[in-house]
Amino acid sequence: MKNITMVDRSKYLADKAVEALMEEALLTPKPGLVDRRDTGSHSDMNLDLMLKSAASLQETFYKIGEAAWSEKPTQKLREKIARIGRKGEYDMLKETKGVNTHKGAIWAIGLLTAASAIKGPEADAGSITDTAAQIARFDDRYAPVKETNGEKAIKKYQVRGAKGQAQQGFPHVIDIGLPALLQYREAGHPEEQARLYSLISMMAYLDDTCLLHRGGSQVLEQTKERCRKILLAGGPASGQGWRHLLQLNNYLIEENASPGGSADLLAAVLFIDSIQIRLSRYKTELQLQKL
Template sequence: MSALTLRDADLPLADWLADLAVDALIDEADLTPKPGLVDRRGSGAHHDLHLGLMHASALSLWPCFRQMAEAAQQHGEVGLPLREALGRIGREGEAAMLAITGGVNTHRGAIWALGLLVAALALSPDSLDARAIALRAGRIALIDDPAAPKPDSHGADVCRRYGVRGAREEAQLGFPAALDHGLPQLRRSRAAGAGEQNARLDALLAIMAELSDTCVLWRAGPEGLQATRAGARAVLVAGGAASLAGRRQLRALEARLLELNVSPGGAADLLAACLFLDHAGSL
């Protein structure tokens, strides 16, 4: 049964979608043990982040996600007016997030990914197929926003330097890392009896194993990306997070990422997208 079918009939759709998006961010933050990332144990490879800050950041974005859903309902179709509205709301949401975090970028990538997915689902709330939602989000992402500032983020710099696709291109393609790797692994691990937390860890690792994570490349270059991908694959090959051998590989991966000062933040954003899609519908 879809989470949407469980929504209180008195709760507006936009509110419910904002709830789902914030829940996905908090679920991602709480998931433990995540290699190199903030979780319940500590700050991972970060010196300016902690779990309480991640929670506060996620909660600060609730109005942003609600407004994005309302904009999609108002415009009713994929097009430039909706794209411009989402861009404006996203920039306002980022400013509100930075005000809460004291200028620390906690969820910039998640605003982009989850905002598109929230809008895509609000456009067609009866169409709950995860791939259809992601492809609809991709159609929105393909539209240029004339008011958007020139990309000057670490991710944009890494894309130019290494010729990889970043968060923008990942969205434009319909989130393949989440759809083709994260969600299938999440469901395989659940079906194998791994338990929900281990299944989510396996989904994160499946994304890490495939993604050209610009957060990793920014911190540690190709060496860091190779270590991230190879280490994530090693955990899954060993049996995943629910197995003793997999846990040993997971500890080895974390030690290596901390040595390299690597945090796979792009994969974390896509895990949140994966969890949102999983809550909302099914493949």
């Protein structure tokens, strides 16, 4: 790991970023979201489109990793990453014929990719999210003036949104989603259920601007309440928790609301988790070499 090159590291991070987006898409059943079972609350998306969209971002994440290699968080880097991200968004929309599949994920995973490139292969999760926050706190002076749906929801409902989440160091990822994933996995539950538990844990506390935009505050609060019921029932591994999960999916479809922000954060959890697994294996190998 010490002799790793910029090309190797950037390719590795891009591979892990795309893999995280694909694994998030494949996870089933996700309430209100596209998965292997249904298209959730999205009439313009399907699983094949989500996977194609994720694959189209390989070069974007590679270039972000390349740009951040051996750099420090600065406004110049922030704006360089933003330019790459906007080009990636253009490529994504070209692949999806105008459907916004991963705009939020480009922001979140792009920042984490850059932070991982800066901190190097031995960085822990907290160091990565802290560095991502430092980058996110710089303004992008060349950002488009047009207000996004997420920004409209932030103003209307006075919530933090994706930008605030990043600037605070992804607290729902590092304090809720990742610990939930590890806890459920270590308890012996199947990997897919551990990932669902992570998603539901974040949804229970996140002011998801995608839900707010499409469903308003009432749908957001009802979703949080239903997620807490799933958790109190023991999560998706329990029969009652599983039934609550399916009921939540039906509810969000009926309300035509989708927790897209939570989906982006789950991809962030999976991205960081995959890097940490490799780090853990590397440390174990070092310990064995000393024996």
